[in-house]
Amino acid sequence: MPYAKLTITIPESIWISKVSRTYPDTRFRVLAATANTATGVARIEIRGDDPEAVCQAMREYDSVTDLTVFEADPEMHRVQVETTVPLLLTSLQDSGVPLELPFEVRDAELTLEVTVPQETLSEFGETLDRVGIQYTVERIQQDTESDSLLTERQQWLLDEAIEQGYYDTPRQTTLVELANEVDIAKSTCSEILHRVEERIIKEHRREDPDMARDIAMPSD
Known part of the structure; x- marks a missing residue:
């Protein structure tokens, strides 16, 4: 579209x-x-x-x-x-x-x-x-897909999540707290972040398709 x-x-x-x-x-x-x-x-x-x-x-x-x-x-x-x-x-x-x-x-x-x-x-x-x-x-x-990886809205929420410590280990804020801070519904916040994570992970995988073949899988 x-x-x-x-x-x-x-x-x-x-x-x-x-x-x-x-x-x-x-x-x-x-x-x-x-x-x-x-x-x-x-x-x-x-x-x-x-x-x-x-x-x-x-x-x-x-x-x-x-x-x-x-x-x-x-x-x-x-x-x-x-x-x-x-x-x-x-x-x-x-x-x-x-x-x-x-x-x-x-x-x-x-x-x-x-x-x-x-x-x-x-x-x-x-x-x-x-x-x-x-x-x-x-x-x-x-x-x-051919232009910037994230939309401006996705980039805005990702920046807010990083600033609030959502991706820290351990996390400094919860999804509910992040959604309240940016004044959007929890479900909307979750959906946007899921799409952000999906696009970043898929783009990373696309850029290095041979990476998985170079990693030795542990045996059971």
């Missing part, structure tokens, strides 16, 4: 476009999101010099009906935001494109990676054109 990496310019009418333009150095990492035609809910990690000021600016928009801070420190807040008219999320969902979470918004631009059938990718582009959302295709290819 085609893999595509797109940069989407969020319309100025959407609150997160305005806020991220006001705070261009702040990173908005969307950890979870869902929407229907009337409302949207997203859990967002806000990283920057003054996340409290960013949260206050978000509350001032009429389309933001509720904002709850779950975790806060001077340079990072994790919040849940409820909004009206979630144009961007509904456009993604209507085109049948599954959201690869987390994705990041910075200075009114969203970077999105998708691996979907060609017809779904075409419909996605048509949907964005229809609602007036500008986008740039940064990369498209038919075979993800």
Whole structure:
């Protein structure tokens, strides 16, 4: 299936476009999101010099009906935001494109990676054109195996797992603790790490196919 990496310019009418333009150095990492035609809910990690000021600016928009801070420190807040008219999320969902979470918004631009059938990718582009959302295709290819070994999401979670000591001996954190730290479901965390491990092991085996024949197997 085609893999595509797109940069989407969020319309100025959407609150997160305005806020991220006001705070261009702040990173908005969307950890979870869902929407229907009337409302949207997203859990967002806000990283920057003054996340409290960013949260206050978000509350001032009429389309933001509720904002709850779950975790806060001077340079990072994790919040849940409820909004009206979630144009961007509904456009993604209507085109049948599954959201690869987390994705990041910075200075009114969203970077999105998708691996979907060609017809779904075409419909996605048509949907964005229809609602007036500008986008740039940064990369498209038919075979993800021929490019980087891991997707950006897989690399992000692997880096987090290594940093938290998940692969240390003995382990410094559990799967549940790691999933809670990065704010994703345990099952999702497990599946992503399994795919990471599978690809790394298979790539290592592919690069040295004669290795196994050089190892003497112990007899019983």
